[in-house]
Amino acid sequence: MRDYVVVYINGERHKISGEKAFMSLSDYLRYEKSLTGTKVVCSEGDCGACTVIIGNVHRLVGNEFSYVPVNSCISFMHILDGSHIVTIEGLKDSNDQLNEVQESMARNHGAQCGFCTPGFVCALNTGIENHLKANNEITEKRIKNCLTGNLCRCTGYQPIIDAGLDVDLKSFVHLTDKFKSSDIIADLQSETSKEVLIKSSTREIYLPVKLSDAIKSHEEKSHTFISGASDLGVLHNKRGMKPNLLMGLHNVEELYQIQKRESDVFIGARVNLHQIEEQLKDEFREFVHIIHIFASPQIKNRATLVGNVANASPIGDSIPFLMVMNAKVILIGPKGERSVDINNFYKGYKDLDLKPSEFIKGISIPYYKENEQVKLYKVSNRKDMDISLVTFAAKYQVKNDVISEMQIxxxxxxxxxxxxxxxxxxxxxxxxxxxxxxxxxxxxxxxVTPIDDVRGSAAYRKVLSKNLLMKFCAEQSLSTNAGRA
Ligand SMILES: Cc1cc2nc3c(=O)[nH]c(=O)nc-3n(C[C@H](O)[C@H](O)[C@H](O)COP(=O)(O)OP(=O)(O)OC[C@H]3O[C@@H](n4cnc5c(N)ncnc54)[C@H](O)[C@@H]3O)c2cc1C
Ligand code: FES
Ligand code: FES
Known part of the structure; x- marks a missing residue:
């Protein structure tokens, strides 16, 4: 049993225990390591100023890290066990000079006050590296997509987009080449095969390796589970929520899997939304489209589907789809597994059919039946990176010119x-x-029974609900031969 977690920062090993393990990554970088290039503005995952780059041993591609951007303000050190973190300071080249992305930002006047710049550079750097690895052309659309999680109040964005398009790709050095990772990976794999219990004066976090240990410990102590922390991190920073007993399933390898089985797809508790976006395009195209406009790349690289389901928000973007698909929430506890239809999982606002000794192992989604059609909508005040006003899902079948199945x-x-x-x-x-x-x-x-809130009035939401139904009717009538209207 370890009483510490291990991360590498810009190639250097760090062993973190006690109170420091509960710090946010941005605070740890700035206050413990004086890596002040990482900036903090909103502290809630919205602005991207705190973006750093992470590769984790549980998400290797081949034998290499797959580097992705994440928000460091809502990531905690304890759940980064097994990660290689690259900050803006770690991007400079071997001669201590700016790298190709940084050079391009300077050349294209992509920075004015500069506060957002490190975050933009980290997002651009990973976006470009991953597109080059996938043999994708670097287009304006792709640059814009990789910047949906970054805000700038000064530049008006065009110089930053220009900088992304103007990076000298021939000289661009991949992080997987810059940091020779085989030793780092071997060390982190060895460390993450041992369970972790870290206690501070007021809190503790347990990171089991085996599911059986997670079940046993949760039965004894009834933990709060933490996954990507994209909800819990915001609650911590903005509402001071600091659960005493935390458990993370981050080192339970089997929960990172998407299993395409005969009649359903099983999505483990540690599968993040980025994985779903990448791996389920063929099976659930409409759902992947909704995930495309869910939050930002930084959030999707951390946020899990199980976290979205367990958070139980009435505007959780995955839930309408899962409901019309009659997805099952797979719970696990001392008495074994229990499968609950997601339509019966929510008993009231944030009230779940989940016993104190149980937690969620994963979600099972059945495939579409022959002739079934699914349509999903998300309406928000801004297309990208915004919380929904109203979400809508419909699954239906038409037989002999009449609607034979309709789930909304x-x-x-x-x-x-x-x-x-x-x-x-x-x-x-x-x-x-x-x-x-x-x-x-x-x-x-x-x-429907909406209420007024800052995003929209109850009356507007009622009209919107009907309008989405009419839009669904109009679009499906046009795109299929379902309708005759
Ligand atoms: C900037 C920003 C943008 C966002 N945009 C969107 C959006 O567009 N659409 C949307 O729907 N949401 C959005 N969210 C909310 C959030 O990203 C999602 O709800 C996300 O899926 C939560 O997953 P997580 O892994 O980060 O969960 P966490 O924050 O780690 O946990 C969320 C909840 O799930 C519980 N939990 C986690 N794992 C388990 C388990 N195995 N068993 C039981 N309980 C568990 C936790 O205890 C907690 O209550 C956004 C959040 C931020 C910060
Ligand atoms: S500081 Fe704004 S996303 Fe982290
Ligand atoms: S350069 Fe000032 S916020 Fe972007």
Missing amino acids: AVGGVGPVVLRVDKTEKELIGKPFETSAFEKAGNILKSE
Whole structure:
């Protein structure tokens, strides 16, 4: 049993224990290591100023680190066990000079006050490295996509985009070449094969290696689980939430898997949204499209599907899809596994069908049946990197010119994501026609129960719900031969 975690920072080994293990990565870098190039602005994952680059031993590609950008302000040292962290200081070349991305930022006037610049450089550097590895051309669209998690108040963005497009790709040095990682990886693999228990004066974190140890310990102590910390990190920084007993499944290797089985896809508790975006394009294209507009690359490299489900937000973007798919939440505890239909998992606002001794092992999503169609919408005030106002999912089948199956889930219109049974029933047996949807839309407006909040009024959300149903009708009528309207 270790009482420390191990990370490498810019190629140097660091063993971290006690109170320091509970620090955010940005604080650790700035206050413990004087690596002040990493900046902090919002402390809640929104602005990207704190972006650093991470490779983790549980997410190797071949025998190499797969480097990705993450927000250091909402990442804690304890859950970074087994990571190689590269900061803006670690990007400079072997002669202590700016690297190709930094050079290009300077050449294209991509920085004014400079506060956002280290974050932009880290995001650009990983975006370019990963596109080059995938043999993708560096296009403006790709540069913009890799910058969706970074805000700049000075430049107006164009010089930064220009800098991304102007990087000298022939001289660009990949981080996998710059840091000879085989020794680092061997060391981290050896360390992460041992469980961790770190105690500070007020808190403790347990990182088991075996699922059986996680079950045993959780039965004894009833921990708060932490995964990507993209919800918990914000609650920690903004609301002072500091659970006494934490458990992270970060070193339980089997939970990093997406298993494409005969009748379903199993997504382990440590699978992040980036993995889903990459690996499930063929199986769940619509869902991957929604994940594409979910948060930012930095968040998706940390946030897990299980975290989104367990967080139980009525505007959790994955939940409407999982509901219409009748996905199963796979719970595990001392009595073994229990599978709960996600439609029965939410008993009220943040109230889950989860016993104190249980935790979530993963999510199982059945494949589409033949002729089933799925459509998903997310409406937010801003397209990228914004919390949803209303989310909408529909799965349906048309047989003999009438709707034979219709499942609809709407988020942001009640204390939990709602399955709207009355609206569904109204549509079943009807032709796929505007008049049928118009009537069902009025039922939908009375079935949802939104409240006013900063993002939109209850009245607006009701209208939006109906409008999404009508949009779904119009689009599906056009794109398939489902409708005759
Ligand atoms: C800037 C920003 C943008 C965001 N954008 C979006 C967005 O567009 N759409 C959206 O839906 N969400 C968004 N979120 C919210 C968040 O990213 C997601 O909810 C994410 O999926 C949470 O996953 P996580 O792994 O980070 O969970 P964590 O923060 O680690 O945990 C979340 C909850 O899940 C519980 N939990 C974790 N693992 C388990 C387990 N195995 N068993 C039981 N409980 C568990 C935790 O105890 C906690 O209650 C955003 C967050 C930020 C900071
Ligand atoms: S400081 Fe804004 S995302 Fe971390
Ligand atoms: S250069 Fe000032 S915030 Fe971007």
